[in-house]
Amino acid sequence: MMRWIIFIIVYLLFTIYSFQAIKTITKQSWVHYLFIAIAVVVIGNFIFQFTTSSEGRVLSPAKSYAFGFLLAFMSLALVLVPILLGEDIIRGALGLYDKLVTKETFYLPSRRKFVSQIALGLAAIPFTSLLYGMYRGKYRFRVLNYTLHFEDLPDAFDGYRLTQISDIHSGSFDNKEKIEYAVDLINEQQSDTILFTGDMVNNKASEMIPWKDTFGRLKAKDGKFSVLGNHDYGDYVDWPTKEEKSKNLEDLKTIQKDIGFDLLLNEHRYLEKDGQRIAIVGVENWGKGGFKKAGDLKKASSQIEPNDFKILMSHDPSHWDAEVVNDDYHYHLTLSGHTHGMQFGIEIPGWIKWSPVKWRYKQWAGIYEALGQYINVNRGFGYLGYPGRVGIWPEITVIELKKGKKEA
Incomplete structure (x- = not known):
C-alpha cells in the first residue's frame, strides 16, 4: 500500500x-x-x-x-x-x-x-x-541476414540456410493480419530449417491456441526445431495446484508438436546431407539473475561427438558466457533470444547499436564472437510488458553457413 x-x-x-x-x-x-x-x-x-x-x-x-x-x-x-x-x-x-x-x-x-x-x-x-x-512499431517486422564462415563446416552444408525466430509471446498479439504477414515473411526466406528459441507464450499454453493454424503454416524442408523459454513454464502464474501447472506445460508441448516443432528438451538431433551431418542441440531454459536453470548442456550433448559441427539453441544469452563458450565441446553457433533488445533503443547499421538492456546483458542483440564461436541474440518476434517497440524492431534472422575463412 x-x-x-x-x-x-x-x-x-x-x-x-x-x-x-x-x-x-x-x-x-x-x-x-x-x-x-x-x-x-x-x-x-x-x-x-x-x-x-x-x-x-x-x-x-x-x-x-x-x-x-x-x-x-x-x-x-x-x-x-x-x-x-x-x-x-x-x-x-x-x-x-x-x-x-x-x-x-x-x-x-x-x-x-x-x-x-x-x-x-x-x-x-x-x-x-x-x-x-x-x-505500428510492434509489428514492424524486418529480416536480418548474416553469413558466418567456418573452416570445419561439412562440405555438404556449405551455403546451408537457417531461419531463427524467438520470443513469440502469443498472449500479447492483437492483430491477426500482421502475424500472418510475418509468418508468410518467414516462409519467403525458404531456409533449410527453422529454429525457434523459446517463449512461445506469456504465461499459459491456452494463449497459443488461436495462433496454432497460423504458425502451423511455417515450412522448412529439413524441419522445425524449438526449445523452451522462461515464460513457457508457467512460473509467473499463481496456479491453484501443482497438477494444473504441470498440465499447462504438457499442453504447451502438445501444441508445439501440433504446430510441427520438434521440441528439444536437453537433447539433440542430427541433420544429415550427402552422408555428412551437423548436430542441433537444444537445452531447456538456463538464465542468470534469478531465471530458471533447467538447461543441462552436458545431458543435451551426451550422445554427440566432440568433433561434430554443433548449433546450440539456448533461450537466454547469459548461458553462453556462463557455460557454453568455455565448454570442452566447441559449440560453433549458439542461438538465443530473451532480451527483446528491451524493445527500445537506437540502431543505425554501421554507426550505433544501443539499448539500456546492454547494462544487463553483455550479448543482447545480433552476432557476437568469442574463442572462434558465435552467438546470435534474436531481438524477438513478439513483445511483452510495454506493448510496442521503439527502434528495436521485431526480428526474423536468416543465417547462411559458409565453408572456409571469411574474406578480408
Whole structure:
C-alpha cells in the first residue's frame, strides 16, 4: 500500500509541474482541462488494472496497455521537469540577487514562454515515439541476414540456410493480419530449417491456441526445431495446484508438436546431407539473475561427438558466457533470444547499436564472437510488458553457413 501512495504522490508532483509548461504556452482553458483529464484517465486505468484480482505476475494485454500509456505520459514529465526545474532555479537566483543587491522586495521573474515551448518540443519526441511503438512499431517486422564462415563446416552444408525466430509471446498479439504477414515473411526466406528459441507464450499454453493454424503454416524442408523459454513454464502464474501447472506445460508441448516443432528438451538431433551431418542441440531454459536453470548442456550433448559441427539453441544469452563458450565441446553457433533488445533503443547499421538492456546483458542483440564461436541474440518476434517497440524492431534472422575463412 505504501508503494502505491508514494507512486501516486510522485506522479501528481510530476504532472502538476508539467502542467506549468502547458499553462505558460497557452491560456486556452480547454487545453488545460484536456491535459488534466488525460492525466487522470492514465493513472486511474493503471491503478485499476494493477490492483484488481491477479493470477500472479501475469501481464494481460489490458495491463500492458495501461503500462504503455503511463510510460508514454510520464516520458513527457521526465523531459519537462528537469528543464522547468532548471529554469525555476535560475528564476529564483535572479529574484534573490535583486533582493540582496537592490534591497527591493523579492520578485520572482515569470516563466519564459520559449523555454516551455522548447521543453514541450523535446518531450514530444519520446512521447510520440512510444505511442508510435504501440501503434505500428510492434509489428514492424524486418529480416536480418548474416553469413558466418567456418573452416570445419561439412562440405555438404556449405551455403546451408537457417531461419531463427524467438520470443513469440502469443498472449500479447492483437492483430491477426500482421502475424500472418510475418509468418508468410518467414516462409519467403525458404531456409533449410527453422529454429525457434523459446517463449512461445506469456504465461499459459491456452494463449497459443488461436495462433496454432497460423504458425502451423511455417515450412522448412529439413524441419522445425524449438526449445523452451522462461515464460513457457508457467512460473509467473499463481496456479491453484501443482497438477494444473504441470498440465499447462504438457499442453504447451502438445501444441508445439501440433504446430510441427520438434521440441528439444536437453537433447539433440542430427541433420544429415550427402552422408555428412551437423548436430542441433537444444537445452531447456538456463538464465542468470534469478531465471530458471533447467538447461543441462552436458545431458543435451551426451550422445554427440566432440568433433561434430554443433548449433546450440539456448533461450537466454547469459548461458553462453556462463557455460557454453568455455565448454570442452566447441559449440560453433549458439542461438538465443530473451532480451527483446528491451524493445527500445537506437540502431543505425554501421554507426550505433544501443539499448539500456546492454547494462544487463553483455550479448543482447545480433552476432557476437568469442574463442572462434558465435552467438546470435534474436531481438524477438513478439513483445511483452510495454506493448510496442521503439527502434528495436521485431526480428526474423536468416543465417547462411559458409565453408572456409571469411574474406578480408
